[in-house]
Structure formats: C-alpha cells, structure tokens
Amino acid sequence: MQGALIVTVLSIAALFLVLTILIVVGKAWREFRDGWRRTRRRALEPLVLKYAHGSDASVFSAMGGAIAKRDRVVVEMILLDHVSRVRGIEHERLCRALDELGFVDRFLANLRGSRWFRRAKAAENLGLAGAKRATSQLAAALTDEVPEVRLRAAKALGLVGGRAAVFPLVNALTEPNRWSTIRIADILTGMGGEVVKELMDAFPKLNAHAKLAALDILGRIHALEAVPWLLSRLDDPESNVRARAAHALGAIGVVDAAPVLRKALTDAAWPVRAMAAKALGRVHDLEAIPALCVALRDREWWVRANAAEALKLAGPPGLEALEGVLEDADPYATHQACLMLQGAGILDRRVAELAGNGEMRSAATLVILRFVEAGQVSRLRELAATHAEATVREALTRLLPQETATGAAR
Amino acid sequence: MNVAALLEDAVIAFNVFVLFYFLVLNSIYLILFLISLVEVLKFVRKTFFSDYRQIMQSDMTWPVSVLIPAHDEERTIVETVRSMLMINYGEFEIIVIDDGSNDGTLRRLIDAYELRRSDRPYKCSIATGQVRAVYGSLAHPNLTVIDKEKGGKADALNAGINLARYPLFCSIDGDSIIEDNALLRVVKPFMEKPIETVAAGGIVRIVNGCDVKDGRVTRIALSDRALPILQVVEYFRAFLTGRVGWSSLQSLLIISGAFGIYKKQEVIEIGGYTHGTDTEDLELVVRLHEHMRRKKQPYRVVFVPDPVCWTEAPETLSVLARQRNRWHRGLLQTLWQHKRMLFNPKYGNVGLFAFPYFVFFELLGPFIETFGYLAVIVSYLLGILDVQFFMMFLAVAILYGMFLSIAAILLEEISFRRYPGWIDLTKLLAYSVIENFGYRQILSAMKVKAFWDAIRRRRAWGQMQRRGFRPDALQEQASR
Numbered sequence: 001m002q003g004a005l006i007v008t009v010l011s012i013a014a015l016f017l018v019l020t021i022l023i024v025v026g027k028a029w030r031e032f033r034d035g036w037r038r039t040r041r042r043a044l045e046p047l048v049l050k051y052a053h054g055s056d057a058s059v060f061s062a063m064g065g066a067i068a069k070r071d072r073v074v075v076e077m078i079l080l081d082h083v084s085r086v087r088g089i090e091h092e093r094l095c096r097a098l099d100e101l102g103f104v105d106r107f108l109a110n111l112r113g114s115r116w117f118r119r120a121k122a123a124e125n126l127g128l129a130g131a132k133r134a135t136s137q138l139a140a141a142l143t144d145e146v147p148e149v150r151l152r153a154a155k156a157l158g159l160v161g162g163r164a165a166v167f168p169l170v171n172a173l174t175e176p177n178r179w180s181t182i183r184i185a186d187i188l189t190g191m192g193g194e195v196v197k198e199l200m201d202a203f204p205k206l207n208a209h210a211k212l213a214a215l216d217i218l219g220r221i222h223a224l225e226a227v228p229w230l231l232s233r234l235d236d237p238e239s240n241v242r243a244r245a246a247h248a249l250g251a252i253g254v255v256d257a258a259p260v261l262r263k264a265l266t267d268a269a270w271p272v273r274a275m276a277a278k279a280l281g282r283v284h285d286l287e288a289i290p291a292l293c294v295a296l297r298d299r300e301w302w303v304r305a306n307a308a309e310a311l312k313l314a315g316p317p318g319l320e321a322l323e324g325v326l327e328d329a330d331p332y333a334t335h336q337a338c339l340m341l342q343g344a345g346i347l348d349r350r351v352a353e354l355a356g357n358g359e360m361r362s363a364a365t366l367v368i369l370r371f372v373e374a375g376q377v378s379r380l381r382e383l384a385a386t387h388a389e390a391t392v393r394e395a396l397t398r399l400l401p402q403e404t405a406t407g408a409a410r
Numbered sequence: 411m412n413v414a415a416l417l418e419d420a421v422i423a424f425n426v427f428v429l430f431y432f433l434v435l436n437s438i439y440l441i442l443f444l445i446s447l448v449e450v451l452k453f454v455r456k457t458f459f460s461d462y463r464q465i466m467q468s469d470m471t472w473p474v475s476v477l478i479p480a481h482d483e484e485r486t487i488v489e490t491v492r493s494m495l496m497i498n499y500g501e502f503e504i505i506v507i508d509d510g511s512n513d514g515t516l517r518r519l520i521d522a523y524e525l526r527r528s529d530r531p532y533k534c535s536i537a538t539g540q541v542r543a544v545y546g547s548l549a550h551p552n553l554t555v556i557d558k559e560k561g562g563k564a565d566a567l568n569a570g571i572n573l574a575r576y577p578l579f580c581s582i583d584g585d586s587i588i589e590d591n592a593l594l595r596v597v598k599p600f601m602e603k604p605i606e607t608v609a610a611g612g613i614v615r616i617v618n619g620c621d622v623k624d625g626r627v628t629r630i631a632l633s634d635r636a637l638p639i640l641q642v643v644e645y646f647r648a649f650l651t652g653r654v655g656w657s658s659l660q661s662l663l664i665i666s667g668a669f670g671i672y673k674k675q676e677v678i679e680i681g682g683y684t685h686g687t688d689t690e691d692l693e694l695v696v697r698l699h700e701h702m703r704r705k706k707q708p709y710r711v712v713f714v715p716d717p718v719c720w721t722e723a724p725e726t727l728s729v730l731a732r733q734r735n736r737w738h739r740g741l742l743q744t745l746w747q748h749k750r751m752l753f754n755p756k757y758g759n760v761g762l763f764a765f766p767y768f769v770f771f772e773l774l775g776p777f778i779e780t781f782g783y784l785a786v787i788v789s790y791l792l793g794i795l796d797v798q799f800f801m802m803f804l805a806v807a808i809l810y811g812m813f814l815s816i817a818a819i820l821l822e823e824i825s826f827r828r829y830p831g832w833i834d835l836t837k838l839l840a841y842s843v844i845e846n847f848g849y850r851q852i853l854s855a856m857k858v859k860a861f862w863d864a865i866r867r868r869r870a871w872g873q874m875q876r877r878g879f880r881p882d883a884l885q886e887q888a889s890r
Binding site: 005008009012013015016019020022023024026027117148155177178179182183185186213216335338339342376377378379381382 | 820
C-alpha cells in the first residue's frame with residue numbers, strides 16, 4: 001500500500017513537473033527561434049529584395065553564392081512573404097528565385113507526403129510560387145482525401161491561372177462540402193473572365209449545387225458574354241436554376257435582360273419571381289414598374305419584399321408608384337409600400353410638408369392617413385413628439401389615432 | 411458494536427468512497443484532456459489554412475443576426491454594440507434587446523446610434539413579453555433595438571429571435587466583447603456541415619486586466635487581483651479541456667450564453683429559450699439535443715476553441731458567490747427538467763455519458779468534495795485519520811487537480827497563446843497550484859449553498875457589478 005502510494009504521488013508530481021517544464025521550455029524555445037529568425041531576416045531580406053528589383057540573372061549571384069542550410073527556411077519565408085504582395089516583373093523574379101533555389105521541387109515532394117498539413121502547405125506554397133509546372137499535380141490534389149488539401153490546391157490553381165487550371169476547378173465545384181464549394185466558387189470568381197466559357201460548357205455535367213454555384217459565379221464576375229446563355233437558363237425545368245439565373249442577370253445589370261425578367265415575374269415558382277423582382281430592381285427597368293406593383297400583391301413575402309425594394313431602387317418613378325400602392329386594397333402590398341417609403345425618407349418628407357400650404361399639404365395628409373390606416377404609426381408618433389416645427393407636431397397629432405398599449409404580438 | 415465504532419466505520423467508508431470518487435472524476439478529466447489535446451492540435455493545424463478574409467468577402471457566407479440582450483447595461487452597452495459593428499463579417503444585423511432597463515441603457519443607445527422608431531414587422535414566432543417599440547439606426551442600417559418590458563434574459567432573446575431575419579442567430583451578452591474574426595470562426599461549422607450543425611459556441615475569456623479601447627481588446631494581460639486570475643485558470647480547464655473534449659464526443663451540453671450561435675429554425679421549433687431555469691443557455695442546448703435525438707436526425711453541437719468572447723469576471727467573493735449560485739441552481743433545474751435523458755440509450759452519448767457526468771460530478775460533486783474535506787477533518791479529530799490514506803487523498807484530490815490545471819495551461823500554450831508575457835505565464839502556473847488550496851473548496855461550498863437555495867426555490871439572477879470597459883469607467887468606479 002505504502003509503495004503504491006509513493007508511486008502514485010511521485011507519478012503525478014513527475015507529470016506535473018514535466019508539463020511545467022514543457023510549457024516553460026516550449027515558450028523559451030519559440031522566443032529564441034523567432035528572435036534568431038528576425039535577426040537573420042534583417043540580414044537576408046535586403047539581398048532578396050535587391051534581386052527582386054535588380055537585373056541579376058541568378059538569385060545566387062545576388063545573394064553572394066549558395067545559401068547556408070540554416071538560412072534556407074528564413075529565405076523561403078522572405079520569398080513567400082514578398083511574392084504574395086508584389087506584381088509584375090518583381091513577382092516573376094521572386095517566383096523564379098523560389099524555383100531556382102529548389103523550393104518548388106521541395107513543395108512538389110511535400111505534396112506527395114503522408115501528412116495532410118504538409119501537403120496542404122505545399123499546395124499553398126506552389127500557388128504562391130506561381131508554379132505552372134505543378135498544375136497537373138495540383139489538379140490531382142483536388143481529389144485528396146483531406147478537404148484542407150483540396151482547398152489549398154484549388155486556391156493554388158486559382159493563383160497559377162490559365163485554362164489548364166480552370167477545368168479541374170470547375171469540376172471541383174461538385175464537392176459535397178458546402179464550405180469547399182464556396183471557397184472554390186470564390187477562387188473561380190477571382191479568376192475573372194477566363195472561367196466563363198468553361199463554366200457554360202461544363203454546366204450540363206455538373207450536379208445540382210454546382211450548377212447553382214456556376215450561375216452565381218457568372219453573376220459575380222459580371223460576365224456580359226454569358227447574358228444570352230443565362231437568359232436561356234430562365235427556361236430551365238429546374239426552378240432553382242431559373243431563380244439563380246435571374247439573380248445572376250440582375251447582378252450583371254444588363255437592361256436587355258429586362259423583358260425576359262419581367263416575364264419571369266409570373267413564373268410558377270416563387271423563388272424565381274422573387275429573384276426576378278430583385279434583378280429588375282438592379283437593372284433599373286422603369287417599364288417593369290407596373291409589373292412590380294402587381295408583384296407587391298404576391299402571396300409570398302420574399303416576392304413582395306423584393307418587388308418593393310426594386311421599386312425603391314427605381315428612384316422617383318418607383319417611389320411614386322409605391323405611394324400609389326398605399327391605396328391598394330391588399331394590406332400586404334400597402335405594408336411593403338409603407339416600409340419602403342419610410343426607409344427612403346419619403347414619410348419624413350411628407351410630414352415636413354404638413355407645414356406647407358394648399359395642394360402639397362393635402363397630398364402629404366393623404367399619404368400620412370394611408371400610413372395610419374395601415375397601422376404604420378410608430379415613426380409618425382415619434383415625429384409628432386419630436387419634430388422641430390410646432391405646426392407639424394400639432395397637425396400630425398390631429399391625424400394620429402389615440403395611442404393604445406402595444407401588444408406582445410404586434 | 412458501539413456508536414463510536416459505527417461512526418468510525420462510517421467515516422472510514424466515506425473516506426474510501428471520496429477517494430475513489432476523486433480518482434474517477436480526475437481520471438475523466440484526464441481522458442477529456444487527452445481527447446482535447448488531439449482535437450486542439452488538429453484544430454490549430456486546420457485553422458492555419460483558413461482564409462477568413464476571403465470567407466468574409468464571399469457572398470455565399472451565411473448571414474447572421476446578432477442578438478444582444480441588455481438589462482441595466484448602460485456602462486457597457488454602447489461599447490459592446492460598437493465592438494459588434496466593427497466585427498469582420500459579410501452580412502449581419504445586430505439586434506439589441508433592452509429588457510426593461512431601469513437605467514439609461516436605451517437612452518445611451520438612442521443617442522449614440524441615432525435611433526428612431528421603426529415599423530419593422532415583428533413576427534411573434536415565440537410568445538414574449540410586451541414589446542414597447544422597435545428602433546432602427548440612421549447611422550447603421552444593420553442595427554435594430556427592441557424596447558420591451560422586463561421578462562428576463564430568455565424572454566429578451568426570444569424577442570430578438572422573433573425579429574431576426576437571418577437563418578442563424580448569435581447570442582452575445584451585453585457586457586461582452588467579441589474579437590474581430592470571432593463570428594467568422596464560429597460560423598465555420600455551419601458552413602462545413604450546414605445540415606447537421608444546429609449550434610456552435612466559442613471560448614469565453616476574462617477581460618479583467620486587459621486594455622479595452624473603442625470596443626476592442628488592445629492589450630491582453632492578467633489582472634492584478636487574485637480572483638480573476640483564479641477564474642482564468644478555471645476557464646482554461648472548463649473550455650480548453652472540458653468543452654473541447656465533450657464536443658468531440660458529440661455530447662456538448664452547454665454553449666455559453668455569452669457567445670453562442672444557433673440555427674434559428676431549430677430553436678423556434680423547440681419554442682425558443684425557456685423562462686423556467688436560471689441558466690437558459692444550458693437548458694436550450696440540452697433541449698436541442700433532446701429534440702434532435704427525437705427527430706432521429708443527424709446533428710451536431712460544436713465547440714470552437716478559437717473565436718474569443720471577452721467578458722468581465724467577478725472581482726469579489728460575494729459577486730462570485732452570486733454568479734456561481736445562479737449557475738449551479740440552473741444546472742440543477744435543467745438536469746431535473748430533463749431527467750428522462752439520464753442513462754437513456756435513446757439519447758446516445760448525451761444520455762449515457764454526458765448527462766450522467768453532469769449529474770454525478772458537476773451537480774453532486776461539490777457535495778462529495780465538501781463533505782470529503784469535512785470527513786478528513788472529522789477523522790483527524792476522532793484520531794482515525796490514516797496518514798497513508800491522507801496522502802492518497804491529497805494526491806488524487808489536490809495533486810491530480812494541479813496536474814490538470816497545468817495541462818490546461820499547456821493546451822493554451824501550444825495552441826492560442828493569448829497571454830504572451832513571461833509574467834503572465836508565471837502567474838498562471840502559480841495560480842494553477844494555488845487554486846487547489848482554498849479556491850476550489852470555496853467554489854464547492856458555494857455550489858452546496860446553491861443546491862440548498864434551489865431546493866428552497868430561491869431564485870435571483872445575482873446582480874453582477876460591472877466596471878465597464880472605458881478607462882474613465884474604471885476611474886469613476888475607483889472614486890466612489
């Protein structure tokens with residue numbers, strides 16, 4: 001018993017001591033290593049930058065010969081830091097230096113390694129090094145078993161660029177993981193116009209969520225050349241595809257798309273109607289105002305909200321139409337109109353007009369009364385209490401109903 | 411056999427039981443630590459490859475409604491909202507719910523953010539107390555303030571959920587500050603597994619001793635006072651070993667109310683936060699587990715150790731006692747409400763491991779610990795204290811505890827390293843030893859009292875005395 005006790009106490013005490021030493025030594029080691037690296041960096045960085053901005057044929061001559069083994073890690077850090085920040089000839093020279101010093105070969109070797117974080121880091125560095133010769137290996141890494149490696153490889157392909165990089169990336173949109181799809185979509189968006197043709201060509205073979213991502217990408221990069229193709233997607237049997245195509249057309253903002261988008265406002269599927277309304281707001285199609293007013297009576301909230309927003313975006317004619325909707329028999333339509341007019345500052349303006357005379361005052365009174373009928377009186381009450389002009393406060397107070405307590409389910 | 415002998419036998423039996431209990435408890439902690447070690451290392455490596463800037467800029471990142479319930483938070487609310495407005499995130503809205511404050515919370519918000527009354531629709535998906543007004547901000551279109559009658563934190567959060575327009579909502583305490591990238595980091599599990607993930611929580615760290623400027627923690631340091639440092643060590647153990655471990659076992663029962671993110675639809679389906687407990691955050695997560703298990707739908711509740719929420723810790727024993735009293739009462743109420751989950755295989759790991767752990771070690775542990783210490787004293791007074799036993803008791807209760815605290819500090823040092831100075835590290839190491847001599851025992855006694863209060867149905871939120879984050883607030887406090 002006594003022996004067991006001593007062993008137990010000593011074991012726990014030893015573990016305690018080992019952990020304490022680990023913490024202290026670990027921290028000391030990290031601080032020493034970082035300090036040493038900072039010192040070496042101060043010495044080596046000017047040489048690397050001299051090479052980047054100069055005309056030396058080889059990085060070795062700029063650095064005064066071969067680099068000591070202990071300095072390689074510091075040189076690698078300097079090169080990778082700077083290569084991501086510069087463009088043009090400096091970028092090319094730094095990429096060449098990474099290759100010449102054998103770092104690209106080492107990254108390629110690490111990309112075949114057994115540890116996932118080494119493979120991920122290698123993929124990332126190959127991208128930063130702009131290693132076009134690594135395109136096929138990076139494309140192969142898109143099927144790596146670890147998502148982080150796949151994502152790094154995708155990002156690297158995006159940085160390397162070129163048609164050879166686009167095709168595997170478009171296919172990688174079929175990743176089941178939403179996170180990966182988002183990242184790859186962002187990478188393709190960053191590549192700009194060079195992905196448009198590949199996206200349209202690959203579209204029929206993509207799975208459902210990749211198709212939607214592809215449509216979003218075309219919208220985000222404002223691919224004008226994709227507009228006719230996107231218009232034809234509005235006839236797709238899949239409602240999600242139609243909705244995203246409408247959204248993409250709105251994001252591109254081409255007025256030519258307006259007639260087809262107006263037609264889409266009557267689509268059987270509400271997501272398509274909602275996206276068409278949103279897109280019409282973005283393309284500033286004044287001819288769509290009557291159709292958008294009709295959409296304010298849609299049975300789906302999102303369609304009504306987007307139609308109201310679109311009318312607000314249409315400027316004075318849209319706002320005028322919204323004031324007209326205040327007289328609508330549909331309470332949902334008037335509610336949306338109230339919200340938009342209030343958000344656009346029209347309500348405040350109308351209240352200020354109560355200080356005026358004649359027609360202006362009558363028109364303002366009419367609009368305010370419509371708000372009161374719709375039950376949208378919070379802002380009006382606030383203005384009745386706080387407006388700078390006493391005449392406005394008095395006039396407004398007369399128009400408002402007597403205040404009652406607000407219920408929980410307002 | 412006489413009474414003295416019986417008493418002696420009882421005390422010895424109890425001593426042996428306590429010894430065994432501590433051994434099991436600390437061994438569970440050790441297992442959790444080992445699991446956490448693996449998980450944290452894995453997490454740190456993964457985090458290295460996260461492009462938060464790109465995620466923030468992506469149109470495809472999920473929008474989030476941030477809910478900030480506030481009751482008498484005039485000292486900190488403006489700073490909290492300012493820190494939230496500055497976070498790095500694509501699309502988000504902030505909804506502050508002023509839960510019937512008696513101080514100038516609402517007035518300070520109105521003045522600071524140019525609020526004006528709005529007719530934004532308030533859909534009553536969950537019944538709440540009366541909403542007096544909804545305010546929108548002229549300066550910040552994504553800021554909304556609800557003015558409602560006092561109904562408690564749960565009620566305030568429910569009102570926020572009703573007004574929230576995004577599919578995810580994040581609850582944040584009115585006296586807390588979250589780091590710039592915290593929302594991006596905590597939302598990541600939802601992006602990775604959008605169907606399964608129903609809730610995620612970040613780590614809560616103690617702001618006492620740190621410098622705060624414009625709603626940002628600008629310098630991280632430990633407090634000069636002992637009590638906050640003891641809580642820092644305690645939080646390390648709770649978050650870095652406890653929650654990481656339970657999360658990897660898919661059995662996380664608590665997401666801190668100070669910083670948690672939830673799928674709105676699932677929370678609405680279970681009726682939102684409940685008013686029946688003192689710890690609505692714990693109860694909500696337990697209910698979510700129950701709900702998802704009943705639905706037989708794959709799900710996960712995740713703890714993410716990286717996103718940081720800074721919060722003020724009590725600086726006096728009396729405030730600490732009130733806080734812990736509420737926490738322990740809430741634990742008892744929640745476990746009692748969901749007692750059907752105990753050892754129930756229908757609830758998987760939660761029913762078979764996490765729930766029993768919380769009942770036998772978190773809830774009842776303080777009793778056994780307190781009476782264990784008393785039994786040692788009684789044994790000594792009766793002259794029956796065996797030295798070997800006493801040493802063993804010290805080894806499993808104190809030394810093992812010290813080891814686990816140091817292990818939690820090691821986890822912090824190999825992963826996040828928020829306290830960069832040597833002085834802070836030395837303090838942490840010293841306090842991981844000191845906490846075992848007095849602090850832990852005091853906490854146990856506080857929890858025993860909480861249990862007693864819960865049985866007597868005494869309920870009080872426990873007013874937390876806030877110093878505020880502004881430097882002048884600290885001076886103001888000092889001059890009182």
